[in-house]
Amino acid sequence: MADPCVSPPTPALSLLPGELLVLFFVRLDRASTVLTACPPRFLEGLRAAVDLLGFHDLQREEERLDELLPWAGSV
Numbered sequence: 001m002a003d004p005c006v007s008p009p010t011p012a013l014s015l016l017p018g019e020l021l022v023l024f025f026v027r028l029d030r031a032s033t034v035l036t037a038c039p040p041r042f043l044e045g046l047r048a049a050v051d052l053l054g055f056h057d058l059q060r061e062e063e064r065l066d067e068l069l070p071w072a073g074s075v
Contacts, residue, residue, distance in 0.1 A: 011053050024049035 009027060016023040022042055024035040026049050033052070037045025 013049055013053060026052045028053070028055065 009029065011029070012025075012027045014025040014027075016025070017039075020038070021036050022039055022045055024037070024045055026033050026035065035045055035049050035052070037048075
């Protein structure tokens with residue numbers, strides 16, 4: 001059970017540049033991932049990492065359809 005006093009970690013993007021690969025570490029709430037790109041495609045990798053950060057606020061539990069439309073089952 002999660003502690004209600006502890007807020008989830010904020011989204012973060014960290015870069016680890018290299019000669020062969022650039023690593024993009026993306027953290028969203030309790031999930032994290034690593035994207036890789038070769039140096040000439042740095043901007044494409046950065047765009048993809050920033051796009052991933054954009055999913056932070058969209059992840060939510062939605063109400064069931066039968067609760068939104070109580071008449072849906074009687075059609």
